[in-house]
Amino acid sequence: MKTKVVLNFSPEAVNNPITHSLIVKYHLLVNILRAEIDEIGGKMVLELSGKAEDIRKGIDYLKSSGVGVRPIKEGVRRDDDACTHCGMCVSICPTKALVLDLKTGKVTFDEEKCVACGVCIDACPPRAMEILI
């Protein structure tokens, strides 16, 4: 099973080797989707994969280490009404989650492939891509 979580760090929690513990103690695969951390704390978006039981334990561990945890269903959302299908995002998305279908002329967004890197957010002229953190 896979789940995405947003972590909020206090300054004290920043020095905790949390990703290391998640991997070693809870046998989780950890994919860092986004990180904005400095000495005064920060935010991190992780994708955790592993057994449901391990994910639950891992999240409990994070909470007990003073890290704020909020699960998210999806990291990035597209407002389909705002998208003009211009295609600007297509060449910058590193995972090809956004591709132009020449047949329909539309740009499709595959949420499964999206790693919430955020590169497309400020590249989209009508601001149709939104990161949910």
Next chain:
Amino acid sequence: MAGGDVVVMTAEEFKEHVRANGIRKAAKEVDVVTTGTFGAMCSSGAYFNFGHADPPIKMSKVWLDGIPAYAGLAAVDAYLGATELDESNNMLHGGAHVIEDLVRGKAVRLRATALGTDCYPRKDIDTYISLKTVNQAVLFNVRNCYQNYAVATNSSSRTLYTYMGKLLPELGNATFSSAGEVSPLLNDPYYRSIGIGTRIFLGGAQGFVVWEGTQFNPGVPRTPDGVPKRPAGSIAVIGDLKQMSPEWIKGLTFTRYGASLGVGIGVPIPILDEEMAKSCAVTNNQIVTAVFDYSQPTRSRNVLREVTYAELRSGEIEVKGKKVPTSSLSSLYKARQISQILKNQIVKGEFALDRPVQNFSLDRVFRPLDVRSEREAM
């Protein structure tokens, strides 16, 4: 031609028809080809007449939702440019976004100040307007619909934010803005049917070409078929903003560059003769443009290579031995929709075709701006 039995095809349908039947037959069978484009069109804006207040005011400074509009025209006329920003330079809300809000039917705050005169005593006003309250609201764009445009890439080590979009470092991507084979002026390379007075689809309404676009530059190198290989022609267009729709008028933001207006334009091209049919048969593999390195901060950048729109549309081009993913900045989806809408309107007799009142001059040249003395400028 005014509806009835006219045979109309979209640009893509016509090209397919020519492939199957040849130019001569297609020229005989088809009367009109419809083209379209939807993209960021800078050099756009709208002018308004707000009506007179009581007591009246001769507005000298005007803001629409905080965005300055130019009021040096008369008492209550003002022009709002699409790229205009407020003092904070908030690019998410520029003139283009205010124009979109108005088209959406929203009310917009109007603030104006004035000196006060004997005939216009009032010195300020703070109120709301909408497309319902103003006398005129007219989209008037001085340069739209470029006939071909450059491809932008970036060889430097940092991301560039440009009017050609986000350019990733180390030739990470390349962007292009022309709609290629469906784009209006690429189907009429010598402006035989597109000229002053041509009726067009503009932002969802019917508008007109009023002049050549600024920077009109027909003398660029062309392919043997006459298709310009560099930015060449453009058009100045006008239309009633009150009739337009948010589907085709959209406020856009180019991060760290500014605001721009997304505009949908469609132009019907009457197939006057075989030569016109040949022009409209042009396909992406016959349209060429040049790739430039936008990290070169000069107006005369070197051409990295020439490419066809077929190559650009394939999603990847090779530059300096590297495979570079490509992005279009104009919407193929919306360009197709516009060609289709225009086709339906012509077939139903709702869209009249006009011959240009006057054709553009092919002698125009595009001059640079140099720092010169008063004498040198004379």
